[in-house]
Amino acid sequence: MKSYTKAIYEIIKTGHWITDTVGQVLKEDNITEPQFNVLRILKGQKGNPITVQDIQGRMIQRSSNVTRIVDKLLDKGLVNRQECPTNRRKMDITITSFGLDELEKLNKKVLEFHSPYINNLTDDEAEILEKLIKKLKGE
Amino acid sequence: MKSYTKAIYEIIKTGHWITDTVGQVLKEDNITEPQFNVLRILKGQKGNPITVQDIQGRMIQRSSNVTRIVDKLLDKGLVNRQECPTNRRKMDITITSFGLDELEKLNKKVLEFHSPYINNLTDDEAEILEKLIKKLKGE
DNA sequence: GATCTTTATTTGTTTGAACAATTAATGTAT
């Protein structure tokens, strides 16, 4: 029970620390963490459009304002938004080539942040870590 | 590298999930997560007053607005705030007995949230988990 | 002891998050 609490605390604290720090890095380029995540989701689509709803479902943080996040990305020319041809309620979002370039740059910076830590754990240890967290959640 | 990324992702996602869910539970009693954490810090003082600055230092999330959080807790009668006798710049914050009662209730609710998960890991596993995260951070 | 710096907290302001309500298109049932 005590060890459970300590583990939980460590997870929360570390999670916050990573997102906060990465957030700082991204802010230098005037990008928020949610915006960054949307860009990554869009890149993962490999050109296929994705709706606002589906973006929502894939976000780590269940931030409800995907529309406004996309608004911001549109302002910066990082994404396109157009009506879905088969269902006029939906919006098809895609990343622009400029968006891909920017994401590339951002990814490099984020990777730089991670680089001092990447080898702190062996692959085996990292896998055990992942599995233990999943087990904790009952997955 | 791939396993590192997966581990990191799991940490972030799980951390968010816990704080979000606990946040929901607390909201039923009109308490935010930062307010709850301040209450816990105050309880941990066992009656000794603590300054705004020291509260700040012990918070998981480095929310800068401790003053305003304490304002809210004051409104609810959960804490006291008075000038530090030895240094008039500082403010001594203490938890009221009503605050302790409320915290007790909240802790029970939070514990209820955790109870399904507490035994998913053995003590040994939880300790390994904690150690691996610390090792990941280079601690 | 007057001035300058540092420390501790508070306050102002801007931005994002949360939640509810709205709009508009689609699906369904009679």
Added chain:
DNA sequence: ATACATTAATTGTTCAAACAAATAAAGATC
């Protein structure tokens, strides 16, 4: 086909977070 319900996205509003600036006390220096 019309009426009603559901789905998808947007918009409005409120509240908290972030950051900077301000206030005010204490400490340091000369």
